[in-house]
Amino acid sequence: MSTTAVRYLTMLRMVPRSPRTITTSELAQRLDDHGFKVTIRSIQRDLEKLSADFPLMVDEDSRPYQWSFDRNATIDIIPALDLPAALTFELARAYLSPMLPPRALSHLKPHFDEAHRTLLREKNPLGQWPNRVRVINRGLGGERPAIDADVLETVTEALLREYKCKLVYQARNWPEPEEIVVHPFGLIFRDPNVYLIGTIEGREGVRQLVLHRASTGELLEEVSDRPDDFDLDLYIRSGAMGILKSAEPVYLKLRCDKPALNHLIEAPLGFDQITTEIDDTTFEIAVTVGDTQDLRWWLTAQAVHCDILEPRWLKEEITATLERGLARMKG
Structure with missing residues (x-):
């Protein structure tokens, strides 16, 4: 591939999608950082030439000119999507949509659309993926607060x-x-x-x-x-995201009902969890967990399915919470 062609591809990758823009002087600096010595005027001519084949937009009212890709355009300067890549984008659509605000997702929409078209073109059963997959978040499913x-x-x-x-x-x-x-x-x-x-x-x-x-x-x-x-992972594992009540971990022992809490066997509460079968209807777990508000909410919700064996102080705290709740329900 010629040096000019490589420069074109490098420059195209530097141009953001609208509403963000980049000026010709900024492009000159970035190209220089990549080893391409080129004048601002040459960059301007290159972009005008490339805009005949790529969805490039220019704001000519600004000086220097500001360039961007059309917000809704599919940018075909990467290899065509194969089926695994298209399926990956479909999975991303399913899992990212609940988490990100619309404007953030809009940057990915052209790629999502191209992935879906690829699956349909191939007449592959994967093309039905959006109709056969749903993401359900646990909890009451309230509306997510809007992020600016x-x-x-x-x-x-x-x-x-x-x-x-x-x-x-x-x-x-x-x-x-x-x-x-x-x-x-x-x-x-x-x-x-x-x-x-x-x-x-x-x-x-x-x-x-x-x-x-x-x-x-x-x-x-x-x-x-x-x-x-x-370390972000260590921060999460410390229990900080569960609203720490104290920095000291809790050694928790529970006697649990089957099958209501069988998921604790498949998805342990901690890496050191020890599970002991008691009989056909119960099992016990021993595990170290963070001393968090989430732990208290979970124990309160599961009170009909488990007994807190240790620590005693936590059993008394949860019991008091349940008693206050019962008194309120009866009031």
Whole structure:
């Protein structure tokens, strides 16, 4: 392949999808970083030539010109989708749709549509995939809070580029919204919310910021202060996302009914879980778990199917909660 053709492909990959744009001067700088020495005027001529075959758009009212791909266009500068790749996009559509706001999904829509067309063209049974798969989230299925699309885009770019970001944020216990500077560590999707994990400049401790509570976002081109030893998986396994009641883990022993809680055998509550068959109707588990609010909600909900053997203090706490609930129901 000629050097010019490689430059064309490299440049096309740099052009974002509308409404985002890139200027010819920015393209010149990025091409230079990739080893292509080319003038802004040459880039302008190249893009005008390529726009005859690719869905490129230009804002000629700006100086320098701003370029983008048509928002709804399928960009055929990658190999045609084969069936496994098309099925992967169909799976992504099924699982991402419940989690992301419409504007974020719109960037993927042309690829989703092309995947579906590929499955239909091949007259393959996989083409019926959208009609035969559903994603059901556990719980009452309430409507997900709306996330400002600009906030989501700012946060994701800050994470990718390891920059700080500025948010106008309203925490549940704050009297009014505040402007905060965040050092982002990661994003966690925990239905129905999306959490930004990081620190707030000038305040101590790792925070969980619920993205729908942020009204505006701004990327700060300043390197974020992210600890080298921070691990998102370890953070989750610590129980932090279950609203920690204390930093000390809980050694939990339960006597459970079959078959109501058989899923605990197939999906253990922790990596050290030990399961003991008692008889045809019961089994016991012993496991170390985080001391979280989620643990208490789960034990309260499963009270008719399990006995808390250890620890005693947790059994007494759950018993008191159930007694207050019963008294309220009878009141």
